[in-house]
């Protein structure tokens with residue numbers, strides 16, 4: 017019997033499955049992944065996962081069902097599986113902008129629903145995942161927490177902050193990746209070959225993140241250590257700020273949060 021069925025083996029569903037297997041939390045044969053076409057699940061099959069294009073069959077006997085389709089696709093999926101759920105099955109939705117109440121409106125008010133908002137670093141066990149629920153029992157939340165803690169860090173938050181979590185953490189991966197790309201492009205302009213510039217930018221970004229994780233210091237206190245008086249760092253930093261660096265980041269995060277909240281009813 018499978019323990020976990022992931023409906024929607026796309027970017028995040030498949031990443032979640034791979035992450036959970038690579039950290040040893042589940043064995044591949046304990047996870048079933050679905051898509052609308054069985055032919056599209058070849059890679060999943062080759063890795064030993066169960067695969068199916070029949071969502072109703074795929075959820076039979078599963079302890080946990082993860083809904084990992086687009087917000088625009090989830091209604092159809094929920095309507096399809098509604099009525100096939102068994103008592104005690106836990107539903108975890110990773111869909112942006114879909115509330116626990118939206119899920120229960122279709123799957124039934126007595127359904128236990130927990131929302132999770134991971135990011136794609138889940139594939140390598142480095143996700144920042146936010147978890148929320150309206151009224152799932154503590155043991156259900158703890159179960160979901162343990163799963164996502166095996167593939168990164170977890171914060172349990174109020175459900176009304178889930179769209180904000182989407183912007184900061186799930187979309188956030190893309191924002192930091194773009195910042196790294198921009199740094200490497202700057203590196204090329206000042207003399208490095210692209211592959212060296214990218215390697216340097218990536219390791220520098222990793223060092224910055226690890227500094228904060230390991231010291232718990234505020235970013236600005238670490239910045240103070242880099243910015244020599246009349247030096248080149250403060251000159252570059254201030255030039256970036258004059259061009260709206262922090263402002264652009266903040267505005268982007270605010271717009272993403274706004275957009276995330278409206279995806280279900282688009």
Ligand SMILES: NC(=O)C1=CN([C@@H]2O[C@H](COP(=O)(O)OP(=O)(O)OC[C@H]3O[C@@H](n4cnc5c(N)ncnc54)[C@H](OP(=O)(O)O)[C@@H]3O)[C@@H](O)[C@H]2O)C=CC1
Nearest residue numbers: 024025026027028050051052084085086087110111112186
């Ligand atoms: N990508 C990310 O970084 C993150 C995404 N999310 C959320 O996760 C959800 C999935 O996003 P993402 O993985 O990027 O999207 P994808 O489009 O990559 O994945 C969705 C998957 O669902 C499958 N699918 C669609 N309809 C059905 C169906 N009826 N039955 C079974 N499978 C179906 C699609 O396959 P096919 O078309 O072959 O059926 C596809 O593989 C979204 O709600 C998103 O908001 C949350 C956090 C991060």
Ligand SMILES: O=C(O)[C@@H]1CCC=N1
Nearest residue numbers: 112182183186187279
């Ligand atoms: O862009 C999106 O809508 C999804 C949700 C969070 C990350 N990717």
